[in-house]
Amino acid sequence: MDISHIHNLFLKSTGVSIDTRKIEKNSMFVAIKGDRFDANTFAQEALEKGASSVIIDNKDYYIDDRTVLVGDSLVTLQELAKFHRNYLKLPIIALTGSNGKTTTKELINVVLAKKFKTKATVGNLNNHIGVPLTLLSFNKETEIGIVEMGANHQKEIEFLCEIAQPDYGYITNFGKAHLEGFGGVEGVIKGKSEMYQYLAKNDKLAFINLEDSIQLEKSKILKHYSFGVNRENADVVIADIKANPFVEIQFDSLQIKTHLIGLYNANNVNAALTIGKFFVVDNEAIKAALESYVPENNRSQLLTKGSNEIILDAYNANPSSMAVAIANFLQLEKLNKIMILGDMFELGSESQQEHKALVDSLKEETKVQCYFVGKAFYECQFSKENFHFYESFDSFSVGLKDVNFDNNIMLIKGSRGMALERTLEFIK
Template structure:
């Protein structure tokens, strides 16, 4: 539960006007959902492209909510219970929500870390949470609460005494990270990598880099940027500025050097990190060699908060994954690597690596469309097909319109018999059980819009 805020304090922070005031009241939660708003909540009716939540104010009042921030006062001023309400009038409820989050953060003595990147940002954020939580009262956004609404709501849920806030920042357009960075004003920023996600909107990988670097827009010499310089675009000349830059890599040029990765398949990985004259071995129970990079980014940021590498290793060992990222399930002698949360060429290849390192008689990859890849989409899908074939998966099943390019590229290397293509997911789901044998391990991956979790469910029935 958030720290209690008084309505008059909120009104001042929002530069709003208190148009209804029953008596001084405290706010314990912030809500944007009229279905769950209740007494003690401050309800913000947000206006989106397709709806205006001001029309749901009566539902919130029926649920017991009595405190509101509105940009249209007409309906609420005509409500029969208006004498029981506190109402602040503002120009824009979404902007007001963001401004309140920024104000609320200013009431804490807190270190703030912003995490962005094309892939790996949620995993890196979760790793940081486990590390920092060993020493400090730490908060983070959960699920995909990483946009212009989810991030303010996350902040407004920080409990009293929170010492470290770890905030994942998502984006699909220029200016979105800038907005989030303006709300948070992070002390430390992390860029996990520059891939091809949202390239359709941003034009090129260089455009994606520029958008991610907006995380440094409010930095000065006291701020720190941590980057994965194994990524070809996150090199020194692209990422240095009027702030401290820390790099993670696998050669002597980086500040944090990763070596000796042991891949135990589904049981996780171990890796060594060298920083200055210190060396530390890390154990992770989550699979994927790429997580050595994510883990080291988290360690580098944590050390800026006074956490030692030894303490960081203790926290990382307790790490558990969020959502559908490389979640391994088993039933009836079959294992499924459920990585249906999102997809890009980098994360597809990382998923294939996990599949090939895992224990199983047959290695099957079920790969669906990667969305928002822009005009280069056929090329990126072909690359994934080639990669799967060269890693020698036993069977490749491609699903969706763009996935035909995965199938075509794989067939040219593996031959026709080891590749199956479905333009339609429903047809795959009706036939999938007939293809599976005891001892199979199956990777299921695709963009969230492809809803490949339905295929996982079908396999696990």
């Protein structure tokens, strides 16, 4: 069926759903096959729950004229999103990177929302399904769209850019994330840089962090708007940054005090500030937006339990984000430090090397109690008075009974699959 006809059905609906558990009245249900299910089988249920139309790609589940049969439901969702993006013709900012994508996206959104009607990716719906759903959440009232793009293989960012067709792009960094899929650090740089290639090919603008050597080099071939710390050649000059533990930024005559922990979050703040300046948001409004943002969902949260301060950063971890989180934690002017570090996933053949490198980097630290949790860290174990290794969270939870949780500052960080936020249950 012609995509314009499907788009007309979409415009008459209340939005797109791919989950019958979340069907809204008069919504459009798109039946996408999963690894363990065929959503075509839910077409009837979607209509019974109030969907106005259903998109299916298996003729055996055709019901009536409310059913639209297509060759591939996922491809149709992606084509519909691209068609809708061109229909709206609104400016779109896309961002990707190894670390800090979601936090940066949220910061950009709160800053630009001070002047514009913005919509941004919800949560981390940033893949080949999430990006189309984000685009389809934009409407005629949306003045700026903000699209987060995630990837763990080559050509994914290129594909997502072809769908979203961003006018502006930002890459947070090039770190050691998804090394297994990308094929090493060089593969990460190549994969993330697909956004730069799209921007250059289409004469679009990139936001550039001049503190990043890779971005600095790429800026030579891109139309760009830049930021840097005390760099006179930057479009936005940041005077000073510090974090003890919260990030503070000195910009012009403004002192911006955020609720974000760690120097590794400074560039996320600087990027949002810079994009706000590009879109001529008032300085005081930028300050108010950045100071009002409070992280959640286990992302660099500062919590208090009893007499303990806890930096909970258990949403994700890779060698790059782990290194900067640890470095920031060690420089804090606090006594009684405890680090609870969980395995880093998706590192492929480099997993053992990266986990061992992280453990080795802490060998000289004698005043911090270090708890390493997970099979990868367990294989790196050796005897050191302040080092403790556990093969699983279950064995760690038993060991927690012997930990003194009084007047400590703690860093809890690991990959999502480790779910280290469970540690909080053992802290009275």
